[in-house]
Amino acid sequence: MSGVRAVCAAVRARVPVPVRRLLRHELRAAASLGRWALRRPPHGVGAGELPAAYTGPQTAMMYGLVFVALVETVALSVLVPWPAVHRVVLVLDVYGVLLMLAMHAACVTRPHVVRRDGSLRIRYGALFDLVVPPEAVASVRVDRRYPQGRLVALSEDGVLDLIVGGQTTVTVELTRPLAFTRPLGARGEARTIRFHADDPRALVAAVRQPAPP
Template identity: 45%
Template sequence: MNAVLALARHEARLLASLGLWAARRTRGAGEGVAFGYARGQGTMMFGLAFVIVIESVMMSLLLRNHPVVQRVWFLADVYALVLVVGTHAASVVRPHVLGADGLRVRRAAHVDLRVPVERIARVRRELRTTHEPAEGELNLAVGSQTTVTLELSEPVPHVTLLGRRQDVRRVRLYAEDADALVRAVEAARTVAADGP
């Protein structure tokens, strides 16, 4: 039952993201500096949406003699299309954010990891195109790429979409302007190290 509720909350966030995207607003950026990552997946997501539309038209033609099945299939395709566009919208309106409380690393509506700046031991610009799952690592690839690697001095708890908790010591993420993100994190680390 918890998994069903988690999925329902996730889909509600996707639908809310469509409204924020239409209003050209972001969520959770507040007083921080936002770093986008959605451009890296835009072409792929809209390509997937186009395939769903073509598939819907073709299935509608194939099922024209079975109107009940045709309608059910069409509704499933519309739902899938809304989820695809909602996922892209969530990526646009939920950027990575560097603020006073640390770096907020996000991926659409299903990952929102807060990393305190003082726990970032090292940050570097690193382009990776392969990501083998490993204990203590969180890989948030966009278009199969990550561009920034964070090494943490202490683990940070991450709760997955379905509620599983894992401790993360290394985070790999994609940012459109990876150099600017690395510079901003380095500057924030310096300020945190100097203290008040």
């Protein structure tokens, strides 16, 4: 065990945090791909808790990218005459397709969750995970917006946007600033959280009136 701890300490000392987090995200996404293929229950959803999907706006785009990647793979297999180059390109293309599918599978199998105690777990696949305790929720409402920016965007006034397919549909006002971790490890604090749910009304209703114990 001491040897394992030494190796882990060496890795933490030498490998930058963003690289370690990317590797961890990919491993979790790969596990999600297996869960999705085997039709296992969603990750982190207990009995009596509400899972809330958020993949609707991105599903068509994701499958479109996979199709384009497959067409590119077939085309390059015909156009590239050098066997060694062809094998390298094939491996990279197959890896890219599997990675895209794994990222989508992570989103499907890791939905938002409204827990029985009224807390809200906001996620985006294996990249983002934030638990909002019930006492931190000042208000929650259906609020469709089309913000600009990356997946996780934090404004100067503390508004955190978790954008899916260019939109958010739920706004949560907080009673206090809430710390969160960005996908690559940077930290931030949010006073308002806006995110997407495919059925925002069901999620908002569940947060406002948690299931009885």
